[in-house]
Amino acid sequence: MKFYEDNRCLLRYGTAKKLIRANEYLLNLGFKLKVWDAYRPLSVQKIMWEFVKDEDFIAPPWRGSIHNRGAAVDLTLVDLKGNDLEMPSDFDDFSERAKINYNCCSIESIKNRELLAEAMIKNGFRRIKSEWWHFNDEEFEKYDIL
Template identity: 40%
Template sequence: MDKFSPFLLLSLLFLLACQGEVVEEKAEPSSEEKTDSAVSLAPAEDTAFLYAEARRLRQLEIRDSLLSLEDSAWVDLQQLIPQAEYEIRYATSNNFMELQVYDCPGCYSRLAVAKSLMKVQQNLDSIGLSLKFFDCYRPSSAQWALWKKTPDPRYVHPPKQGSMHSRGNALDLSLVDSLGRELDMGTPFDYFGKEAYWSYTQHSEEVNKNRKLLRQQMQAAGFSTIRTEWWHFVYKAQRFPLSNWQWSCPTDSLEPKG
């Protein structure tokens, strides 16, 4: 954000305050005002525009402050890639283990990883597509919770070795069209069977084309794949240490679960 933005933001807030006063006058007009057709009120869409503009500037400010952090810093991908879709499955019981392991949804990665994902999304913007994230950084304690439920290395990476998700290096994702509809990748996310392998060639032409696009986009930005999961990508340039850092949840999302 350039150095004039705070001034712009303040100006907008001032304008919003003025608009508020005008709206109040409208709510309780005096008898004189009722007959005075010269009183002009700002259209509601102007107020909406100013609010949207103030919000946009605030988002740019947050984005710039995140981008100035060091490569290993945890960043919220929803702030840096707001046009992507987020359906964090382990914050619900809608996953292959039917186990909620996060108190609330969060999609975080290391900043270096996020910058590469931003490049992917930028390319996708030009063809009307977006990323859709199913899982991002996974604290070590969450990996232990998954392992406790299913201590089988075919399905869960043993937490002693550490998952690339717990390093902030790995993401589970797919592609969606401009209406938010997932592109057909042949199997759902977290489908454990040979149909989810990259080497499986019996899918339709459409599925093969979608998978190829996803793989090409991610590989071009420095991500590698694993043989058995089309949705899992690992950032290659740096390997970050395992972590148990936890993102914070809004207090109303921490109600005791029934």
């Protein structure tokens, strides 16, 4: 589903610098990051909430999410040609398969999910239990909702 007018990826400056370092770490291993979602205006949060209405997967607009602060990213791994690497689920698959401890999938997809997490955590991000693709800047509390 498409929620944005254009495909610019916006983040806080500090968060963007961490993301660049994570990408450089992966480039050395022959991979790179593909970003699906970053800063998310509250107007988009409201639309997404209408679709999902499950706090395990999306923050209600009245509370706001770390995406609304410009300090969270949803992303995956691709090879240097831009081909998606196998992961345990698709993006925004709101099921068990999205959880970071889900292991009823191929070894390859677990390896890829953990490599993504390693690159992000080493460079200043924290993962959440419910979505393998979502990472918060560990310093997100510095930033208010925009």
